[in-house]
Amino acid sequence: MTVHVFTGPTLTESDVRAVIPNAHVHGPIGHGDLLGSDLSAGDAVVIIDGAFYGSPAIRHKEILQILHDGVTVVGAAGTGAQRAAELDTLGMVGSGTAYRLYRNGTLDGDDEVAVLHGSADDGYPRLSEPMVDIRCTVSRARRRSVLSRASAGALIDAAKNCWFGDRTIERLLRRTTALSEAERRGFAAFWEGSRTDVKGGDARRALRVTQHLMAAGPAASRRPPPPRTWWLQDWMWQAETDRSADVPVSRRDVLTFAQIFASDFPAWYRSQLLDLARKAAWVHTGDVYKDGRTALRDLAVLSGLSSSTCGPASETLGPRLAALLLPAERQLAPTEQLVRAMVRSYRVSPSSIPIDALTTRLAAVPAYPRLVEGAAAAIRLNQALATRNPAYVPGRVADEKILDIAIARWDTTEESTLLAQFRDRGFAGASNYVRSARPFAPLAILEGIGALELSVRADTPAGSQGAE
Structure with a gap:
């Protein structure tokens, strides 16, 4: 039984191997990656990060097909959280805060977990911050009186209204004029020392969930196959x-x-x-x-x-x-x-x-x-x-x-x-x-x-x- 983990800016390969030493670690998942992988019944796939900006995202039917083939699929943090919220009733396993917030409708946009990142050769360095991390960190900062209610709302609005690739704390603090200078300095320090890494925490939790599922053995039965549409058949041919x-x-x-x-x-x-x-x-x-x-x-x-x-x-x-x-x-x-x-x-x-x-x-x-x-x-x-x-x-x-x-x-x-x-x-x-x-x-x-x-x-x- 093999575990395949698709991650990029959220976790490094060493982060994954610290939890699952023998995992096969891949970059962010994209369209065709599952159907083109050497997967068999009893294997597990953990979807953390995924391509979606500038290249096709993983399709739902691709996940449903490997679920039918007897592969366990766990999703968390980024693309994995979104797909798990959409497919958990059909056999995919969701884990973590982002998954739960998508599942209950609190989050509904792709940009909530999207980040701009560098190349694979550079280790997928993160060049912007995910909206879900900003939301949770601003909420904690408000509870600790680092930000007023009005300032917290203004900061969230500023983040939500800009392109996901521009979401850095430095840019947001410059653009949010409602913050006082003390709040600006205070939140910058709070982010530096106490930011909430929602996606990172979710991803590590998903790896532990996968370990538990693999230790329990493969599922007793396979899931029903997805409808064999022309598109799914063509993707399988392409694979x-x-x-x-x-x-x-x-x-x-x-x-x-x-x-x-x-x-x-x-x-x-x-x-x-x-x-x-x-x-x-x-x-x-x-x-x-x-x-x-x-x-x-x-x-x-x-x-x-x-x-x-x-x-x-x-x-x-x-x-x-x-x-x-x-x-x-x-x-x-x-x-x-x-x-x-x-x-x-x-x-x-x-x-x-x-x-x-x-x-x-x-x-x-x-x-x-x-x-x-x-x-x-x-x-x-x-x-x-x-x-x-x-x-x-x-x-x-x-x-x-x-x-x-x-x-x-x-x-x-x-x-x-x-x-x-x-x-x-x-x-x-x-x-x-x-x-x-x-x-x-x-x-x-x-x-x-x-x-x-x-x-x-x-x-x-x-x-x-x-x-x-």
Whole structure:
């Protein structure tokens, strides 16, 4: 059983190890960190600090998923206190003052526990003070007559009305004109010698709670799984990484890189769907299919998308499938029309192509190492750009520039042809392509991406020795 602790400015690594010597200590938790961790039933996670300013915060469903997997999750102090207050009825364990104040509604803003801090290399030094610490310390100062009631209220208002990164005691005392000079000096000294470290105390208490829970053994039963939304499924795909590069690259990103930049991806994608269709049709009909085209035809009939009977030349596409064809394609043989339309519409759920099967099969193609390196190069470039400019995010690349990548790469300009190209590559449309391609756009625009082929024969599944 392993304990993972996510902390940053609240506790140092040595603070954590003073309580739990064998803990695995990580920086502030962010989106994807739990699903991407090597966690198993019986392990514990302690969430203290979390990213939220400038990078995505940990999502509730990520926590619910690992609770379902049998992992104990304890939250306190910062992001942990907030998530515990929101999820304690679903199995997360909350601890400490900040958790209790969020739970009873006294606190309701992210800024109550937020602080500005330095980098991991510098040990996450705290550059501002959390509002919850200011509230509790001002309350104690008032009870000890360091501040009057009016001055205490003015100091709280001044702190609450400024950006969390500007909350230092020096700035607040300068800005709060209602304080007398004696109160100003008195509170500065009181803060220096008697400040209430709510978050630090909560975090240490959470570590002791975790020790007790681990000593008591794992919970008797797992929690119900969260709803398997498209977003949660996509996060889980993103968490499956290929570590052959010098940076972790998700298998989902490798697939997306291939969708965009491999010239022969449409042929490979079609071959995989024909093979998957044979298996899907067997599940529905009980028949063994040697030909993926016949399987697609029967699936279209079963789903009401085609009125075909049984002859290979008698397919009649329904209007929904016919709308997916270009005018010139309607002169093709009926079977080919159906295959093209079915490939463009193929989904295992309303929003998703068969990611699990495709990522597994893609790993077998000769060009896979190049795909991993290409996706890794995009990640490295984005990291380098963010280092030069902390405000940089790939999301600021204009949609038009991302669309221009497809137009140039796929040598097409007509809108209808471009839409067909999106679907031949597994994208639902322009917006799905833009969202998926965004992380790779800076690399394509600034450095360029050379010619890339998967080197597989059309209509031959990856890893197969013969046609379907």
